[in-house]
Amino acid sequence: MVLIMKKQLKKILLGTMLVLVSGGLLAQRNMLRYADIEYDLKRFEHAGSQYAEAFNIKQTYYASKRAAESYTFIRSYQKAFEWWGKTVKFAESDREDYLNYARAAVQAGQSLTDLGITLTEAERSKVYGGESVAEDETIAFRAVDKYNSSGTDYGLRSDREGRNYFVSDRNLNEETQKKPIRLDARKRFSGDDRYRMNDRGFHQILMEGEEGIVQVSTELEGVYHLSSPAFYENGDVQQAIFTAVLRDDKGRRTRRHEVHPGLYSATVEADGSFGKVRAFPFNKLSEYGVMHGVVYNERLYFSSDMPGGYGGYDLYYTEILGDSYGPAINLGSKVNGAGDEVFPYLYEGKLYFSSDRTSGLGGLDIYSIDAELSGQAVNMGKPYNTAQDDFAYYVDANGLQYLSSDRGMSESRDDIYSLAFLRDLYRLRVFAESGERLDGMEGLQLQVLDANGQEVTMDIQDGKIGRLKEGAYIVEIRKKGYFPARVPLTALAADGTKKELDYTLVPIPYGKMLAIDTVYYDFDKYNIRPDAAEVLDRASAVLGAYPEFNLNITSHTDARASNAYNERLSQNRSNSAATYLKGTGVAGERLSTAWKGEQEPVNPCVDGVDCPESMHDRNRRSILSLELYPDLDGDYSLPGGLSYVKSTEELMEAITAMVREKQASLLPVVLAEDMVYYDLDKYEIRSDAAKVLRDAEVLLKKYPFLKLEIASHTDSRQTLLYNDRLSKNRSMAVFFHLRNKGVAGSRMGVSWYSETKLATSCPDGVDCTEEQHQLNRRSVLKLKVDRSDVDKLPAELRSGKLLNFAEMVK
Numbered sequence: 001m002v003l004i005m006k007k008q009l010k011k012i013l014l015g016t017m018l019v020l021v022s023g024g025l026l027a028q029r030n031m032l033r034y035a036d037i038e039y040d041l042k043r044f045e046h047a048g049s050q051y052a053e054a055f056n057i058k059q060t061y062y063a064s065k066r067a068a069e070s071y072t073f074i075r076s077y078q079k080a081f082e083w084w085g086k087t088v089k090f091a092e093s094d095r096e097d098y099l100n101y102a103r104a105a106v107q108a109g110q111s112l113t114d115l116g117i118t119l120t121e122a123e124r125s126k127v128y129g130g131e132s133v134a135e136d137e138t139i140a141f142r143a144v145d146k147y148n149s150s151g152t153d154y155g156l157r158s159d160r161e162g163r164n165y166f167v168s169d170r171n172l173n174e175e176t177q178k179k180p181i182r183l184d185a186r187k188r189f190s191g192d193d194r195y196r197m198n199d200r201g202f203h204q205i206l207m208e209g210e211e212g213i214v215q216v217s218t219e220l221e222g223v224y225h226l227s228s229p230a231f232y233e234n235g236d237v238q239q240a241i242f243t244a245v246l247r248d249d250k251g252r253r254t255r256r257h258e259v260h261p262g263l264y265s266a267t268v269e270a271d272g273s274f275g276k277v278r279a280f281p282f283n284k285l286s287e288y289g290v291m292h293g294v295v296y297n298e299r300l301y302f303s304s305d306m307p308g309g310y311g312g313y314d315l316y317y318t319e320i321l322g323d324s325y326g327p328a329i330n331l332g333s334k335v336n337g338a339g340d341e342v343f344p345y346l347y348e349g350k351l352y353f354s355s356d357r358t359s360g361l362g363g364l365d366i367y368s369i370d371a372e373l374s375g376q377a378v379n380m381g382k383p384y385n386t387a388q389d390d391f392a393y394y395v396d397a398n399g400l401q402y403l404s405s406d407r408g409m410s411e412s413r414d415d416i417y418s419l420a421f422l423r424d425l426y427r428l429r430v431f432a433e434s435g436e437r438l439d440g441m442e443g444l445q446l447q448v449l450d451a452n453g454q455e456v457t458m459d460i461q462d463g464k465i466g467r468l469k470e471g472a473y474i475v476e477i478r479k480k481g482y483f484p485a486r487v488p489l490t491a492l493a494a495d496g497t498k499k500e501l502d503y504t505l506v507p508i509p510y511g512k513m514l515a516i517d518t519v520y521y522d523f524d525k526y527n528i529r530p531d532a533a534e535v536l537d538r539a540s541a542v543l544g545a546y547p548e549f550n551l552n553i554t555s556h557t558d559a560r561a562s563n564a565y566n567e568r569l570s571q572n573r574s575n576s577a578a579t580y581l582k583g584t585g586v587a588g589e590r591l592s593t594a595w596k597g598e599q600e601p602v603n604p605c606v607d608g609v610d611c612p613e614s615m616h617d618r619n620r621r622s623i624l625s626l627e628l629y630p631d632l633d634g635d636y637s638l639p640g641g642l643s644y645v646k647s648t649e650e651l652m653e654a655i656t657a658m659v660r661e662k663q664a665s666l667l668p669v670v671l672a673e674d675m676v677y678y679d680l681d682k683y684e685i686r687s688d689a690a691k692v693l694r695d696a697e698v699l700l701k702k703y704p705f706l707k708l709e710i711a712s713h714t715d716s717r718q719t720l721l722y723n724d725r726l727s728k729n730r731s732m733a734v735f736f737h738l739r740n741k742g743v744a745g746s747r748m749g750v751s752w753y754s755e756t757k758l759a760t761s762c763p764d765g766v767d768c769t770e771e772q773h774q775l776n777r778r779s780v781l782k783l784k785v786d787r788s789d790v791d792k793l794p795a796e797l798r799s800g801k802l803l804n805f806a807e808m809v810k
Contacts, residue, residue, distance in 0.1 A: 027057060028054045028057040028058050028063075031050055031053055031054040031057070032050075032051070032054045032062070032063060032066075034050055035047045035050030035051045035054060035063075035066065036066075038050060039051075039066060039069075039070060042073070044070040044071070044073040044074045045070075045074055047066070047070045048066075048067050048070030048071050048074075048076070048079070048083075051063045051064075051066040051067035051070060052067050052083075055067060055086075059086075060090075061087065061090035061091075061092040061093065064083055064086045064087040064090065065083075065087045065093075065097065067079075067083040067086075068080055068083035068084040068086075068087050068100065068104070071083055072084075072100070072104065075107075075363070075388075075389065075406065077104065077107045077108045077109075077388065077409075078108050080104045080107070080108070081101075081104040081105055081107070081108035081110065084097065084100050084101035084104045084105075085101060085104075087100075087101070088101045095123075098117075099119075099123060099126055099127060101117070102117050102119060102123075102127045103127055103128055103358075103362075105117065106127060106128045106361075106362050106387050107128065107362045107363060107387050107388055109387060112127075125358060125359070126358050127358060128358055128360060128361060128362035128363070128387060131359045131379075133360075133361060133379045133381040133382065133385065134379075134380075134381030134382070135381055135382040135383075136381065136382065136383065137422065137423070137467075138421060138422050138423035138424070138425075138467050138469075138494070139383060139419055139420065139421055139422055139423075139496075140383050140419075140420050140422055141383055141384070141403060141405070141407075141417035141418065141419055141420065142417060142418060142420045143415045143416070143417055144156075144402070144415075144416045144417060144418050146208075147164075147166055147208070147213075147416045148415040148416055149168060149170040150170075150413075151168060151169045151170045151413065152167075152168065152169050152203075152413050152414040153166060153167065153168045153170070153404075153414060153415055153416055154166065154167050154168075154391070154392050154404030154414040154415075154416060155167045155227065155228050155229070155343075155392045155394075155404055155416075156392070156394055156396075156402045156404070156416050157229050157230055157231060157394060158231070158396050158397060159231045159238060159240070159268055159272070160231065160233070160238050161238075161272075162397070163207055163208065163209070163272050164207070164208045165205055165206065165207050165208075165216065165229045165272075166205075166206055166416060167203050167204070167205055167206070167226070167227040167228065167229075168203070168204060168206050169202065169203050169204070170206075202223075202224055202225055202226075203225040203226060203227045204216070204225075204226055205218075205226045205227065205229050205242060205274075207272045209272065216229075216272060216273055216274060217273045217274070218242075218244075218264075218266060218273070218274040218275075218277055219266075219274070219275060219276070219277045220244055220246065220264065220277055222246055222247035223244055223245070223246055223247070224244075224245040224246065224247055224259065225243075225244065225245040225261070226242060226243070226244050227242065227243045227244075227261075227291075228242055228243040228291060228292050228293070228343070228392075229241070229242040230242070230293060230294045230295065231268065232294075232295035237267055238267070238268040239265055239266065239267060239268065239295075240265065240266045240267075240268050240274050241263060241264070241265045241266075241280075241293040241294070241295065241300070242263070242264055242266070242274070242293070243261050243262070243263060243264075243291040243292060243293070244261065244262060244263075244264050245259055245260075245261045245262075246259065246262070246285065247259070258286070259285060259286075260284070260285045260286065260287065260288055260289040260290075261285075261289045261290065261291040262279060262280060262283035262285050262289070262290050262291070263279075263280035263282070263283060263290045263291060263293045263302055264277050264278065264279055264280060265277070265278050265280065265293075266278070280293070280302075280325075281324075281325060282302075282304070282306070282318070282325075282328055284306075287306075288304060288305050288306045288307070289304060289305050289313070290302055290303075290304045290306070291303055291304070291313075291342075292342055292343050292344060294344055294345055294346060295320065296346035296371070297346075297371075298319065298320050299317045299318065299319055299320065300317065300318050300320055300325065301315060301316070301317045301344040301346065301351070302315070302316055302317075302318075302344065303315055303316070303340075303341060303342045303343070303344060304316055304328070306328070308330070309330060309336065310330075310333065310336040310337055310338060311336075311337065311338035311339065312338065312339050312340035312341070312356075313340040313341060313342050314330055314331070314335075314336040314341055315330075315331045315335050315336060315341045315342075315344050315353055316328045316329060316330055316331065317329050317331065331351075331373065332373065334369060334373050334376060334377060335351070335353065335369060335373070335377055337355065337357050338357075339355060339356040339357050339358075340355065340356050340364075341353055341354070341355045342354050342355075342364070342391065343364075343391045343392045343393070345392075345393055345394055346371055347395050349370065349371050349372075350368050350369070350370060350371055351368065351369050351370070351371045351373075352366060352367070352368050352380075352393045353366070353367055353377075354366050354367070354389075354390065354391035354392070354393075355367055355377075359379070360379055360385060361379075361382070361385045361386055361387050362386065362387030362388055362389075363387070363388045363389035363390070363406075364389040364390055364391045365379055365380075365384075365385040365390055366379075366380045366384050366385055366390050366391065366393050366403060367379055367380065368380055380393075384403065386405065386407040386408075387407075388405065388406050388407050388408075388409070389405060389406050389407075389414070390403055390404075390405045390407065391403065391404055391405070392404040399496075400418055400419065401418065401419035402416060402417065402418050402419070403416075403417055404416055404417065405417055420494075421493075421494030421495055421496045422469050422470075422494055423467035423468055423469045423494055424467070424468060424491065424494040424495065424496065424497065424498070424499055425465060425466075425467055425498045425499065426465065426466055426467070426468050426489075426491070426498075426499045426500075426501060427461075427462065427463050427464070427465045427498065427499070427500045427501070428446060428448070428458070428463050428464045428465070428475065428501050428502075428503065429462075429463035429464075429500070429501070429502045429503070430444060430446060430463070430477055430479075430502075430503050430504075430505060431502060431503070431504050431505070432482075432504070432505060432507070433504060433506065433507070433647055433648065438479060438482075438505055439463050439464065441479070443479055443480055444477070444478070444479045445476075445477065445478040445479070446458070446464050446475070446476070446477050447475070447476045448464075448466060448468070448473050448474070448475055448476075448489070449473060449474045449475075449476065450471065450473055451471060451472050451473070456468065456473065468489075468491040469491065469494065470491050470492060470493050470494060471490075471491055472488065472489075472490055472491075473488070473489040473490075473491060474486060474487070474488060474489065475487045475488075475489050475501075475503065477503055477505060479505055480635070481507060481508060482505040482506060482507055482508065483505065483506050483507075483508055483636065483637065483638050483645070483651075484637060484638075485503060485505060485643070485644045486643040486644060487503060487643065487644045488643075489501070503644075504646045504647065506645050506646070506647060506648055506650075506651055507648070508629050508634075508636050509628055509629060509648060509651070509652075510628075510629050510630070510631075510632045510634075511627060511628070511629065511630060511632065512627075512628045512629070512652075513552060513625040513626070513627060513628070514625060514626045514628060514652070514655060514656065514659070515623055515624070515625045516539065516542065516624055516625065516626055516659050516663070517535050517538060517539055517624045517663070518535070518621050518622065518623055518624065519532040519535050519536060519573075519577055519621060519622040519624065520532060520617060520618075520620060520621050521573055521620045521621070521622075522620070523558070523560075523613075523616070523620065524561070524569070526569060526572040526573040526575075526576045527576065528576055528577065528580050530749075531749065532577075533580065534666075535624070536577060536580050536581055536584070536624075537584065537666065538662075538663045538666045538667070539551060539581065539624050540581055540584040540585065540586055541662060541663075541665075541666055542626070542659050542662050542663065543581075543586050543590060544585075544586075545658075545662050546626075546639055546640075546658075546659075548629060548636055548639065549626045549627065549628055549629075549630075550590045550591065550592065550626070550627040550630045551581070551586070551590060551591055551592070551624060551625070551626060551627065552591075552592045552593070552594065552624075552625045552626075552627050553574045553577045553578055553591065553592070553593045553594070553622050553623075553624060554574065554593075554594040554595070554596060554622065554623045554625065555570040555571070555573035555574040555577070555593075555594075555595045555596070555621070555622040555623075556570055556573075556595075556596050556597070556598070556599075556600055556601070556619055556620070556621050556622070556623075557569050557570050557573075557597055557598050557619065557620060558598065558601070558605060558616040558617075558619040558620050559598045559601065559605060559606050559607045559609075559616075559619070560616065561598075563597055563598065566597040566598040567595060567596075567597035569597075570595035570596055570597050571593075571595040573595070573622050574593035574594065574595050574622060575593065577593075577622050577624075578591045578593055592627065598619070601619045602618050602619055602621075603615050603618060603619065605619060610721065611720070611721070612720050612721045612723070612724025612725070612754055613724055613725075613728070614724045614727070614728075614752055614753060614754050614756070615720070615724075626655075626659065628655070638651070638654075639654070639655055639658060640654070640655075640658045642654060665787070666787070667787075668707065668784035668785055668786050668787070669784060669785050669786075669787060669790060670782050670783070670784055670802065671706070671783045671784065671785055671793075671797060671802075671803065671808065672699070672782070672783040672802065672803045672804060672805055672807070672808040673780070673781065673782050673783075673802060673803075673804065674692050674695070674696070674781050674804045674805040674806075675692070675778050675779070675780060675781070676688075676689035676692050676693065676734065676778065676779045676781065677689065677774060677775075677777060677778050678730060678777045678778070678779075679777070680715075680717070680773070680777065681718070681726070683726060683729040683730040683732075683733045684733065685733055685734070685737055690737075692781070692805055692806075693734065693737055693738060693741075695805035695806055695808070695809050696708060696738060696781060696783070696805055697738055697741045697742075697743060698809055699783060699805065699808055699809060700738070700743050700747060700783075701742070701743070703785075703792070703793070705785060705786070705789040705792060706747070706783050706784065706785055707747050707748070707749070707783070707784045707785070707786075708738070708743075708747060708748045708749070708781060708782070708783055708784075709748075709749050709751075709780075709781070709782040709784060710731045710734050710735060710748060710749065710750045710751070710779055710780075710781055711731070711750075711751045711752070711753065711779065711780045711782075712727040712728070712730035712731040712734070712750075712751075712752045712753070712778070712779040712780075713727055713730075713752075713753050713754070713755070713757055713758070713759070713776060713777070713778055713779070713780070714726050714727050714730075714754060714755050714776065714777060715755065715758070715762065715773040715774075715776040715777050716755045716758065716762060716763050716764050716766075716776070717773065718755075720754055720755065723754040723755045724752065724754040726754075727752035727753060727754050727755075728752040730752070730779050731750040731751065731752045731779060732750065734750075734779050734781070735748055735750050755776070758776050759775045759776050759778065760772045760773075760775050760776060762776060781805070783805070783808070
């Protein structure tokens with residue numbers, strides 16, 4: 001009994017399995033039958049998904065290949081690659097399937113080598129990327145976000161008013177998630193539901209208006225698609241030519257009717273809409289397609305798959321004869337081939353078009369050829385073209401380049417791109433100050449370094465030329481006998497224009513002298529006074545800061561002795577100054593001396609001329625001069641951290657400024673300044689002057705590290721000799737007044753200038769008021785502090801503001 005029941009149960013299970021299997025096979029057959037119908041109607045998105053489901057029920061070569069073909073049609077690159085990969089694993093697959101797998105791999109961005117795909121030489125020519133193309137690394141194409149959506153957007157064009165038009169399948173009121181298509185060489189459209197091919201909406205021509213993106217209206221009725229507008233002038237009237245796919249109501253009685261695109265012309269109205277629409281006479285909507293029109297030099301160029309071509313869509317032109325057209329002329333084998341040639345555009349004597357020939361990088365590539373068809377069509381290379389579709393090349397009125405592409409996308413979706421320059425061409429030339437070109441001479445070295453210190457490759461061509469992207473660079477230039485230049489170069493955002501930069505190399509001024517200071521002496525003396533010691537200390541500091549310089553000491557005397565005596569005296573003065581400098585640590589080999597006796601006075605005080613003592617004092621001097629770059633064969637860098645100067649004048653100004661700055665850093669700081677005034681022809685201290693001197697006394701005693709400088713003057717109403725003695729007496733009157741109050745004489749320095757430094761313009765012969773003369777009868781008093789002692793002062797006296805003595809006392 002048990003055995004009978006087991007037999008019956010086995011029969012039941014076997015029957016159930018047969019029913020399930022036969023039911024699954026029936027479901028697959030029904031699914032494949034439905035998928036085939038969708039495929040024949042070119043509803044490839046639906047067909048592909050149905051074939052995929054059928055394949056999941058039972059893995060067959062037919063279902064896999066049909067899925068691969070469906071996704072290939074709608075340019076769903078990743079899915080096409082995956083399904084061709086499944087297809088070639090079946091024993092039924094052939095070499096053509098293998099080539100389709102290779103093509104799909106290229107468009108999906110895959111490496112044939114990494115996938116182990118091997119092709120014969122003949123097969124290689126049938127797969128995208130089989131031939132090398134040029135690559136311009138100085139440019140890139142960036143998506144123009146304001147025109148692009150989640151759907152397909154392509155074909156930017158501008159009219160003469162500067163309005164921009166393009167094609168999109170977006171719904172302006174509601175964004176759809178359906179996958180996009182493009183109206184190009186996909187040739188035929190079937191039924192109202194044709195766009196279930198990829199579930200997207202109809203293509204419309206949009207315009208960028210004042211209120212944003214708007215749809216362009218036309219007079220056409222029953223339109224499926226509008227696309228590819230282009231503009232031209234017909235006399236004073238602006239015309240548009242565009243592509244349209246119209247609904248065929250008669251053909252709709254069958255589900256398998258085909259509708260082809262046609263060309264139409266229209267008048268561009270003031271608001272940008274298209275009016276007075278006329279059909280192109282070559283249109284035969286039930287037989288073949290005509291699309292992508294563009295007018296150039298009284299010719300209308302277009303793309304068509306009319307009979308008699310080379311295969312697929314070819315490019316044609318026809319002469320525009322007023323309101324009619326000449327015959328359609330095929331552009332021939334230099335342009336057209338077995339595949340599709342579409343999206344013609346002409347600009348500055350060149351024809352641009354897109355073709356899916358397998359010698360390209362993949363899908364549609366952009367090519368160019370002379371408009372007269374001389375030469376051969378040339379692939380525009382990277383980055384114009386990619387492994388995916390690149391088309392609708394256009395240059396606007398400002399010279400900006402645009403194209404449309406689905407580059408980098410796994411699904412079929414186009415965006416509008418504009419060209420962005422990554423690098424500009426820079427030409428660098430080097431000149432001497434005389435204008436002589438140096439960059440072609442032997443021994444000149446020129447390098448451009450990037451931010452990482454890496455040398456940028458430059459070619460020699462009328463200077464050095466190279467491509468630079470936006471960023472910071474350093475230009476380094478060297479040549480024997482010239483200062484090396486290290487010049488920052490900031491490359492701005494590239495704009496496609498050639499940049500020319502000229503540099504000047506400055507010769508090294510070997511042995512040039514630069515006077516920096518003067519040491520003064522007492523009459524008939526050569527010892528170093530305290531004020532002279534300060535000058536020499538500053539010179540020593542300058543030599544320490546600039547070890548590439550030496551110092552020359554040239555000494556002089558006044559005229560009050562014999563020439564021979566004065567020559568020995570001036571020699572002794574040079575030697576005294578040199579000995580002092582050596583004592584500060586300056587090496588003897590960096591010092592040179594000269595002496596001139598009384599031969600080069602700075603004023604007319606020569607033998608036989610009666611001069612005041614202050615004028616003789618100006619002649620008793622040693623001039624300190626820097627000897628610049630003393631090694632006549634040496635290589636020197638610019639001083640003080642300079643990297644570039646454009647002229648010798650600029651160099652000398654820079655060196656002078658640096659020396660002055662160094663000297664100033666050692667000079668005492670003037671804290672306060674005040675005046676004492678005198679009566680005419682007097683040097684006695686008046687009561688108002690006594691108040692000023694009382695404040696000076698207080699300050700000098702309160703701050704024992706302060707020093708006082710006394711410089712006295714007269715008006716011009718006496719002789720120079722008389723006024724010299726008078727100004728000296730005024731300085732000494734102040735000096736003794738303060739010394740008698742307990743201020744050490746060593747803390748005070750005195751000088752006098754007779755009438756040589758008037759405060760008002762009242763020289764001899766000028767009629768001035770007494771008040772003006774009074775301003776000239778003065779002693780200028782300055783309270784100073786050595787920089788090393790500044791921190792000893794209270795904060796309020798370190799503000800840098802120059803005070804008078806009363807303000808400082810407070």
